[in-house]
Amino acid sequence: MQEIGEILKAKREEKGLSLADIEQATKIRTRYLEAIEEGDLSAIPGMVYARGFIKSYAEFLGLDGQALLEQYRTDSHEEVSREKQEIEPAKTVTNTPPGLKKSNLWTQLAMGIGVVGIMMIVYMAVVHHSSAKPSPSQPQEATTQQKEEKGESASPSESAPKTDAEKTKTEEKQTPLEPVSKSSGNSFYKVKGENITVQVTAPRGANWMQVVADGKIIASETLQKGDSRTYSAGSQLDLITGNSPAIDVTVNGQPVALEQVLGRYEFHFRAE
The missing domain is CATH 1.10.260.40 (lambda repressor-like DNA-binding domains)
Known part of the structure; x- marks a missing residue:
């Protein structure tokens, strides 16, 4: 070195x-x-x-x-x-006196008997608890029938299925945002919306990063394990990382598919 x-x-x-x-x-x-x-x-x-x-x-x-x-x-x-x-560690041999060996044997035997006794107590407690459980309540059909007799009905909002637009919106949030292109050490993303909000969390370790919003450096720091930061920009935001496998990133609430690189790597987000 x-x-x-x-x-x-x-x-x-x-x-x-x-x-x-x-x-x-x-x-x-x-x-x-x-x-x-x-x-x-x-x-x-x-x-x-x-x-x-x-x-x-x-x-x-x-x-x-x-x-x-x-x-x-x-x-x-x-x-x-x-x-x-x-460097080779020296091997040491310890001679245990005969009396101590017998003492250890009795100690281990006593511990084994104690463990078996504890297991039996736990087993009996579980069996007793299971037998003392109350009988199950009446079937749900009876409850539903009682509601109908009283004139109650389920509200439309509870029974109505999700619309196609809601399903599509949910799927978009759950689907990771993939880069539209890549080059050496860079990934480029297109983000829907007029503004960009990026959240960075570090659940798996520390990560050095630099954030550039609309051409201006707004952060240069090290996130420790468990830390979280949120950054906003108008039309473009660049995230430079030093340990991308340690972090998770979302943009406008959508998870981002990150290139897993130990070392410097740049992620570029552009609003459509």
Whole structure:
């Protein structure tokens, strides 16, 4: 990892850029950039973000970010293999005194008897509860007949089936919104309506993201697991994520089919 950091630092200095310049362009904090260049990723919250930062940093400098990530994976695998070969845990053998073995045997036997006794008590309680249940109420037909005799009738709103328009609207909400086109690292969606409202939740883990509404950055933050955010725009909204498998997205109340990517990916929504 230190070799990759040296490559990035050398390329940055070759271009005459400071860490502040890199932070402004990529939105990656300076302390994370320093950690990458020094080869110490302990300051970065999670390997998903570390890989995403390395790739974004490298591509901004004009390097092949994917190739550097592959090199990082190879170096990490070799280092872990060496550590496993060098460190072998010593096997210890504990001799248990004969008296202690007998004590453990009696303890286990007593616990087993206790468990069986508890199971018998629970079983008897269940049987008693089942036998004490009251008889079922009269059939529903009798209740219906009584209502008819009293002149009661079901209201039309309760018995009327859903119209075709209501069914279509329900199906649209349940059907995920699919992209109309895709390109490298991008998915494009058409949204029905004059405005766009996007809700992002993170039920499966943390996710860094940036939100651009009508050409203006309105958010750049990290959602922790369980967080939820809502953003609105007029005619276009762009959502840039760092860990799309961790999030769920809805647009105008309709779930969105997301490309599952560990790393930077952009989702573009346009109102029709």
